[in-house]
Amino acid sequence: MSSQTNDGNARIRDYGGPAGGWGSVESLAEILMREGSPLAVAADLIHQNKADGFMCVSCAWAKPAHPHPFEYCENGAKASAWEMTHKKTGPDFFAAHAVSELESWPDHDLEEHGRLTHPMRWDAASDKYVEVDWEAAFAEIGRELKALDPNSVVFYTSGRASLEASYMYQLFARMYGTNNLPDSSNMCHESTSVALPDSIGVPVGTVRLDDFDKTDCIFFFGQNVGTNSPRMLHQLQDARMRGVEIITFNPLRERGLERFVNPQAPLEMLTNRPTQISTQYHQVKAGGDTAAIFGIAKALIAADDRVGNILDHAFIAEHTHGFQEFREAARRYEWAQLEARSGLSRAEMEEAAEVYARSKAVIGIYGMGLTQHRAGVDNCKMLVNLLLLRGNIGRPGAGICPVRGHSNVQGQRTVGITEKPELAPLDKLKELYGFEPPREKGLSTVDACEGIIKGEVKAFIGLGGNFVRAVPDTTIIEEAWRKQRLTVQISTKLNRSHLIHGEVSFILPCLGRTEVDRQATGPQAVSTEDSTAYIHGSRGVRTPVADTILSEPKIIAEMAKHTLAPNPKVDWDGWVADYAKIRDAIEATYPEQFKDFNRRMFEPGGFPRPLAARERQWKTKTGKANFHVPAGLDEDPDMVSNDDVFLLITVRSNDQFNTTVYGYDDRFRGIQGTRRVLMMNAADIALLSLKDGEMVDLATVADDGVERRLNGFRLTAYDVPRGCCWAYYPECNPLIPLWHHAIGSKVPAAKSVPIKVCRSAATAAAA
Numbered sequence: 001m002s003s004q005t006n007d008g009n010a011r012i013r014d015y016g017g018p019a020g021g022w023g024s025v026e027s028l029a030e031i032l033m034r035e036g037s038p039l040a041v042a043a044d045l046i047h048q049n050k051a052d053g054f055m056c057v058s059c060a061w062a063k064p065a066h067p068h069p070f071e072y073c074e075n076g077a078k079a080s081a082w083e084m085t086h087k088k089t090g091p092d093f094f095a096a097h098a099v100s101e102l103e104s105w106p107d108h109d110l111e112e113h114g115r116l117t118h119p120m121r122w123d124a125a126s127d128k129y130v131e132v133d134w135e136a137a138f139a140e141i142g143r144e145l146k147a148l149d150p151n152s153v154v155f156y157t158s159g160r161a162s163l164e165a166s167y168m169y170q171l172f173a174r175m176y177g178t179n180n181l182p183d184s185s186n187m188c189h190e191s192t193s194v195a196l197p198d199s200i201g202v203p204v205g206t207v208r209l210d211d212f213d214k215t216d217c218i219f220f221f222g223q224n225v226g227t228n229s230p231r232m233l234h235q236l237q238d239a240r241m242r243g244v245e246i247i248t249f250n251p252l253r254e255r256g257l258e259r260f261v262n263p264q265a266p267l268e269m270l271t272n273r274p275t276q277i278s279t280q281y282h283q284v285k286a287g288g289d290t291a292a293i294f295g296i297a298k299a300l301i302a303a304d305d306r307v308g309n310i311l312d313h314a315f316i317a318e319h320t321h322g323f324q325e326f327r328e329a330a331r332r333y334e335w336a337q338l339e340a341r342s343g344l345s346r347a348e349m350e351e352a353a354e355v356y357a358r359s360k361a362v363i364g365i366y367g368m369g370l371t372q373h374r375a376g377v378d379n380c381k382m383l384v385n386l387l388l389l390r391g392n393i394g395r396p397g398a399g400i401c402p403v404r405g406h407s408n409v410q411g412q413r414t415v416g417i418t419e420k421p422e423l424a425p426l427d428k429l430k431e432l433y434g435f436e437p438p439r440e441k442g443l444s445t446v447d448a449c450e451g452i453i454k455g456e457v458k459a460f461i462g463l464g465g466n467f468v469r470a471v472p473d474t475t476i477i478e479e480a481w482r483k484q485r486l487t488v489q490i491s492t493k494l495n496r497s498h499l500i501h502g503e504v505s506f507i508l509p510c511l512g513r514t515e516v517d518r519q520a521t522g523p524q525a526v527s528t529e530d531s532t533a534y535i536h537g538s539r540g541v542r543t544p545v546a547d548t549i550l551s552e553p554k555i556i557a558e559m560a561k562h563t564l565a566p567n568p569k570v571d572w573d574g575w576v577a578d579y580a581k582i583r584d585a586i587e588a589t590y591p592e593q594f595k596d597f598n599r600r601m602f603e604p605g606g607f608p609r610p611l612a613a614r615e616r617q618w619k620t621k622t623g624k625a626n627f628h629v630p631a632g633l634d635e636d637p638d639m640v641s642n643d644d645v646f647l648l649i650t651v652r653s654n655d656q657f658n659t660t661v662y663g664y665d666d667r668f669r670g671i672q673g674t675r676r677v678l679m680m681n682a683a684d685i686a687l688l689s690l691k692d693g694e695m696v697d698l699a700t701v702a703d704d705g706v707e708r709r710l711n712g713f714r715l716t717a718y719d720v721p722r723g724c725c726w727a728y729y730p731e732c733n734p735l736i737p738l739w740h741h742a743i744g745s746k747v748p749a750a751k752s753v754p755i756k757v758c759r760s761a762a763t764a765a766a767a
Contacts, residue, residue: 159406222369226256
């Protein structure tokens, strides 16, 4: 299996600079030059995240009504430049390279080669992708799908497909006869989507952008803002300048949560004087967040017992359920237990509690550092518990704020991309389109992988993404993947999922969001939903990279027309000709969520979805917001815990978005020219009788009879809690067992993988 590495120029050293600043400017300039036409791309970036332009193709952070002149961050600009590249991957490229050869290419090199330009079909005789006519491709895909049991077909969606494409896709799948609609949220924030409805009655966060102007305290858990959502640094910097305290809990000291120089502020750039972001920074152990939150809650409850007026008893009495049980649970835990599991001292947890107790409006922000654990659902509920103690849900300047990763991953769920039939408006779809939707539960991402391994999944349709690379147990999945009859990838660039293919395999190139989408009625617009549940319109500005590519709605419509029986209530061609008709259909399906959709979609700052919890209306089984008591302090309770077992945290670099790697440098962590590294506490390195700079091998500790091993990682001392270590995603996905996922949500528990570390076999042999 290919790896992301360029070890010939590897160098690791400390980086002293802030997030943002000149380092960000230099990094952006490098990728603009590399992708070609830097002046043209820079001019087009002016339209990114603007009301008359296109929404960012990377993260889902909120877009302000009054944007900055350059309303994009380093990583957002990299993602757009990556899509706007002048480089192309067309039939000549595929004619020159067998698929078996391309399998040895690093993922970076596959995507860096350029935009896909023609529909391609894998030819078994030559082991090459060969050009195919669009009509022939759709006809064959339709024939293959008609011959299969619908429940043996997976319709996967990455996080960047628009609301319009996502709605059409879920309708196609359900009219075909399946709820097998996993998406990338299954791998990141499904723990949120399970936890929040139980706790507060909505599946998404309650914080909106203007709450950052009203808050006086922010608690930050397990989210690397400097890499994954850098535009949020504007809100954090503004908050700090108002004196807002930001208390961070993260195993790693991430630069974006330490200090920031705003590249759009000339005086800051001239002086290079950063803003301190976190006022407290607590390096919890991997999986120690629940213990840390219990410690804060314990301190608050004890203070309330002593002096009163610390907890919001009026709010608790009127709006919550389960407080007594939670209070008693917090009292029962001894400080020694909480210190041992969290990795923090009692004094540190009490220090955080003191700030929380005197704050009137608190935002709780979190990312995959909470969701990607075996107890990921409980982790999310624990943060809600903390906010409920002082009434910080449904108050201006307060609330829960899960930071979604991909640009429309939240919106896709809003319009029906879900494997859970109870979350889809099946009766409404039946009424509107005159068919009987399937009612049985579909396959999540983990379920789909299990089905592929067992040979039960016969076909995979991928609407974007790099599924094979993104999922756990990658080696096992790749071995099983080729057993499928049909694989179809709808993509802008070549990636590994195109090369690990089924018996019949197609690559269908689509328009990017930055490109003008011209259909029968003229240029079209699409829409997305951000992390704060605001809907935004998006218009591409660039000439498409080739006139042989199609839009996602067009590809979905043609696959549906060639697969399904004609239905007079679904005008696929009419929808493709005019996307406004798709939005009318979305509004008809979700009238409360999308009232006056077409009229409102280009409002500056977007328009909000109604969220009952913001109004302190609790659509839960109890009719109130629920305190929840987790089963214990261990976020990964079933894993081996010995002195020679370390918890591996997988992370992304600042030169990466999800599985897309823009380059081999991680500026904030001082790593250049390689991604094959393992970062570990210096004391743990000494404990293992190893040395900084040695090559080591990693092996998963799991009692399931499967050997999971990766070789050849450069060991480096790093500021990480004892017993923990980190390395890059997706390189370490082969170490994550498929069954090692969050209870209740099946999100891969990638933030605490038990491994053993030993001197590299090659090094030992040489010695």
